[in-house]
Amino acid sequence: GEDVEQSLFLSVREGDSSVINCTYTDSSSTYLYWYKQEPGAGLQLLTYIFSNMDMKQDQRLTVLLNKKDKHLSLRIADTQTGDSAIYFCAESPLGGATNKLIFGTGTLLAVQP
């Protein structure tokens, strides 16, 4: 089946680390993505990870993938107020003729100053 789940809300203090979690059910997904949506705007790709990787680091962002448990996480180090946004994980099932993305419900990250 195709179902991507995330917790709805996370609140952290500025300077702390944030960890946003995601679970997915389609084991054929070759790529998994993290998108960021600022208030009233569209989504922007933050980072992605290929399914044969366990971890990917990009400056303050660290993506961890546990393929056995179908669990994906996004860690933001030294969280800033500008990181306040909704974060979506998404999967791209292999061989889908449509190349559709399946998005999670989104996690609202609130950064307290």
Added chain:
Amino acid sequence: DGGITQSPKYLFRKEGQNVTLSCEQNLNHDAMYWYRQDPGQGLRLIYYSQIVNDFQKGDIAEGYSVSREKKESFPLTVTSAQKNPTAFYLCASSTFRQGRAYNEQFFGPGTRLTVL
């Protein structure tokens, strides 16, 4: 500048009226998508198109219609048959290759539709 645009940003409609949302891209992308976003429900796919003059229903197509007469344009019509049309609508585009697993989608800024 290459990108994807949507207009208008805010749209108000009376019940019973059809309304068309515009989506244009100059990224030379083959595939285009329409999503609906409601609080706490993430993004749900309405329609998508992989090539000009062809499109397919997504998960929530009832009450919506689309056309794809040009590669650059993928307008969405919200018809009076859509029971709960108030939402934030997002258009996206991507390159498309059959069986290609990587699919970065580029999003427009969205249109907020309110039915009065």
